[in-house]
Amino acid sequence: MDLDESAEEQVFRAQARQWLRAHVPAEPPASLETEEGFAEHRAWEARLYADRWSVVSWPKEYGGRGVDLVKWLIFEEEYYAAGAPGRVSQNGISLLAPTLFDHGSREQQARILPPTASGEVIWAQAWSEPEAGSDLASLTSRAVRTDGGWLLSGQKTWSSRAAFADRAFGLFRSEPGTPKPHHGLTYVMFDLHAPGVTVRPIARLDGKPAFAELFLDDVFVPDEDVIGEPGEGWRIAMSTTGNERGLTLRSPGRFLAAADRLVRRWRATAGPSDTALRDRVADAVLGARAYHLFTCANASRFAAGESIGAESSLNKVFWSEYDIALHETALDLLGPEGEVSDGDWQEGYVFSLAGPIYAGTNEIQRDIIAERLLGLPKGRLPQDPGLTRAGRIPG
């Protein structure tokens, strides 16, 4: 057991740090939930991609460096420590790409992965529907067969990034009336500017259009934009939630950097004798360390050929509740100034509040932890393993 970095890893870290030092903009771009900020973030993605720092763990042929998970963790640490911008391409890189790697055709991989990594195509998610929140198997949006492809109809919602994005991916019901509701779904990619698509941005609590409703009216999708076999969408979507790329939803580097920023703020504004705040700042520091090391352990397990299953629910609950606690502490450090909305921490706070809701509510995650990891009796959730994993679709 060790946490040592190899010489090669140290070189990689130094290269990443050097590049970031040279390129991270001194002034952070505008919020990526604004039109202006979205464009700035897209340009930053292109900058990253040009020097092969956008998707370090991808094969070289798609613009990556083919590095392992340990180096990816190193890169993420350096990335957030350098104060680099948030990743507007995250949906495509972290959620769509793993599915394409596992289930896409060579043609799809070659056509879709590079522009996804370069920011040329920014992806929105199209999972949820108004009546299917945690209960994702109850999706009703349809894909109907037509010449050379499919016609999509229905309504999707909570489609993150969709206000400004280019394309979207999601599940559609291609075989209505199957005995099990999670059968007969098809995994589809479609253009947000295609005829028949209406995008209605939805403002989140701070007024920023962080997601949108999508209204689909006979939207044509060619066969080449279906991933895997029609009707197999559920299995395809689920198969990548527990794999190693599922780790990337919240990288430890992000929290290490946030805790670091919190400590700076604390030293600047509070006395060490204010032990009430000191204890919470300490919890932020050790929580970031715990999450980092927990991820290192998982990375080591992958490297040793093991796989991660319901353990990813531990991950989800931890980071989402950690993130809120960290931001609440930061706001409390600011006192009555904490309510100022363009302050350092407000946007992060609002963002953090969504954590326990999306990607499977924490209530469902705790059910999964209790039933899968502790072996407690099944409760009210449907018994089908696929169904109870509904909560795990990142959204």
Add this chain to the structure above:
Amino acid sequence: MDLDESAEEQVFRAQARQWLRAHVPAEPPASLETEEGFAEHRAWEARLYADRWSVVSWPKEYGGRGVDLVKWLIFEEEYYAAGAPGRVSQNGISLLAPTLFDHGSREQQARILPPTASGEVIWAQAWSEPEAGSDLASLTSRAVRTDGGWLLSGQKTWSSRAAFADRAFGLFRSEPGTPKPHHGLTYVMFDLHAPGVTVRPIARLDGKPAFAELFLDDVFVPDEDVIGEPGEGWRIAMSTTGNERGLTLRSPGRFLAAADRLVRRWRATAGPSDTALRDRVADAVLGARAYHLFTCANASRFAAGESIGAESSLNKVFWSEYDIALHETALDLLGPEGEVSDGDWQEGYVFSLAGPIYAGTNEIQRDIIAERLLGLPKGRLPQDPGLTRAGRIPG
């Protein structure tokens, strides 16, 4: 709306304070969970009774002063502020007596209440059974009709005070096989020294025999020791859980005094700059005040002719979790010395840990709050209103 004390109430408070100042022993008696301490506490009850301070709210004919709930609250404040001993007669005074007042015959009242108030007879509870914890309607101990009375058989457990007490009260199944399990139960009082009774003391976490198992083998109980009609025991037991005497389970005076003691300790051992502890001490102070005022509001509602139903579940959850938090804070003030078992706070801490378990677990109380006070849909608890009140039997 006011919190003013009338001139009469002020006089009552002054009298109580004066008496307590003159009589509360300078050295606290030994723990009432020991044989020696039990005897000392019994003697203290006699002392209280002799001067009519044992049961101030009872009618004068039974040794009380016939005062109202407000004066009872005043007495309790003064009692705990004076550091007076815990009440070894609590089961009889707070749990049995209200039932006797409502459902007992005049003969029973005259025969039983005075020795209960004087400490001559100390009562144990005999509600729970090994397989009926929160699910009290599943009781199986039997009462079988015999000449002039009943024969009790079966096993009771978590019988508080039973290690040293004189008599016990509880429910027994007198009509087996009723369609609803809470029908056909009979409310019975019996002698712990009667033939056929075996008392096996059970040591709680700190080793003290705070409760016992009772094994009953054809224990004869005369008809005069049945309360109300045979078979009606459930209704009789439930009818007094929500009445004003139900408030007495934990009197606010107790927590006001405990918070006071905590502040003294905090001023003596911690600097005011240790805000982590300061905040928790402040929470203890304001929690005691909140509980006191909440009880005042309930007392005012009773005085105005209203009744209290499921609101008593709010009460139970609040005081039981407050009590633990207060003691944890006290132990944290002591640091590594907190583990010393004969320290100031350890016995109170161990006692507090039982709070969320007995008198209806806090899980059941929260179900009741959600279903009865907020109107949420019924969950897994049985639908019969009597059954869901099972949790409210103090035990």
Add this chain to the structure above:
Amino acid sequence: MRFLLDAEQAEFGRTLDRMLAAAGTPGVVRAWAAGDHGPGRALWSRIAEAGVFALAVPEAYDGVGPLPVELAVAYVELGRHAVPGPVVETAAAATLLGELPSVAKEWLPRIASGEAVVSLRLDEADAFCGPYALDADAADAVITVSGDELRLAPGHGPLQASADPARRLFRPLDGGELLASGPAVREAAAQAADRAAFLTAAQSLGVGLELLHRTVEYTKQRMQFGTPIGSFQAVKHRLADTLLALEFARPLLFGAALSTAPADIAAAKVTAGEAAYTAARTALQLHGAIGYTEELDLSLWLRKARPLRDAWGTPGACRARVLDAQVPGLQHAP
């Protein structure tokens, strides 16, 4: 001792509740947040007509107050309906100016009648006071206190957006007409700060109660996995905890109304503020994504809970004050 609203007090609350419900406050709040004060000022007049501001003004100046219990009843309703504007600050200004006869005569009758909307920034050196004058752009006067000088601010800086857009923050400009000075100003400012904390506690409690109410209703009808989510025990217990927090804040609020002691006000402020924030976290989590949107009216309350928790006394400042006043062995005295 009768720690219960009398019939008249309870009816006052219900009347106000009906009036505010009929007024459609969500539209008023959205307009206010957008800088359109018209509907808010119209509502303000109706609130004044209902007698709310007169409760903070002594009879000598055309009011009926101060009546802290009735003020608590009223401000719970203002919170419950998310009424925008410097309602706390205007009433606290009445407390401040009422102690200074030289200026009371000019302002207090206008506050009582609803004619004057007043904002306030007390001494920033006081841990209970922030740097902003709430809704200064909508106010007829912005009063500032620094040290022992009371002034009419000559204007204010640019809008500083709050996490709750219906709370419009401005820094008052320095200087301005000196209305009063001397130690009496300092004392009056301390009383005004207490009054502001007390009314903010009431407002918080109202905000929390409404968040809980809306969430309970939502969980009863929202179906997932073929059942209302309100039938899940995790949902039930979280709602039960929220009710607990609110129902034990309520007696502290009315206890503070009766005693008006600073420590009691601080106890009410921290408890109601934390309870309302708990309610907000619960409401957001149990509504799920829909609760995270600005377009659902829920957001009008959600975004208010945390700023109110920190305004006029952060939880830390309040807890410190609770203990400042706690002299062991004395709190039980009659």
Add this chain to the structure above:
Amino acid sequence: MRFLLDAEQAEFGRTLDRMLAAAGTPGVVRAWAAGDHGPGRALWSRIAEAGVFALAVPEAYDGVGPLPVELAVAYVELGRHAVPGPVVETAAAATLLGELPSVAKEWLPRIASGEAVVSLRLDEADAFCGPYALDADAADAVITVSGDELRLAPGHGPLQASADPARRLFRPLDGGELLASGPAVREAAAQAADRAAFLTAAQSLGVGLELLHRTVEYTKQRMQFGTPIGSFQAVKHRLADTLLALEFARPLLFGAALSTAPADIAAAKVTAGEAAYTAARTALQLHGAIGYTEELDLSLWLRKARPLRDAWGTPGACRARVLDAQVPGLQHAP
């Protein structure tokens, strides 16, 4: 980077687990608590034979250590089986004495072999150290440090009962043979305190894991309202939270084993200590009244959780240390 026990380390833990399970530790604990040290000393020898104490002793003194990762593995198992006695103190004494060659030679080989049971009271002025020497009555030596003097205590005061009766507390008498003095003693004592905190963290994690395990098993079989109580969502979520607390304490423990930095040890100590206490509260609540009794073996773990949380570094002291060492911007450096 391979942050994972290797096969040998994992097998070492399993072997120890099997040995301790077969030893029937509950009976040993009850005897120890009653002052009968015989079964405990016998178990001590078997633990020593398994190589546990040798892990804390350098090769120069017949040990194989220090091997912090293996020590963590071992002490998790000691906690999981509630092994009584000054196991932490003896290993910390090895750290202390190992830095002082003059005394190391006499004591360390005997510690490694299990021949010597040693208790320890470091300088009370250190916020991480308490006033007692654990199980001094069962120890072959009680070492004390005051300032820069290291002594062999000449005896101890009367038994001071702990909330965990298997933890027998004694104040060492003052004076006694001076074994070493000077700044090296002070430095060695600081290292020993860190080692004690680290091993207590491991022990806490084991205690917490066992409490969770027993509670999960109980809730699967305990029926109420016609169903196992483990099927209630409130029970599930509480157990899930307990697992979360423990599983995020585990990496901090092994992270501290690898770095041996005081701040990392403090992070592990507070997190494991709090997690074990959380597990104890959960275990008690979900067992209900039966869990509140001394006669159920569960009590042997229940009563240990809180004293371990506070021994060798209270949560407050640990959190302070976490931040003492936190230099912003540096913790990411390779």
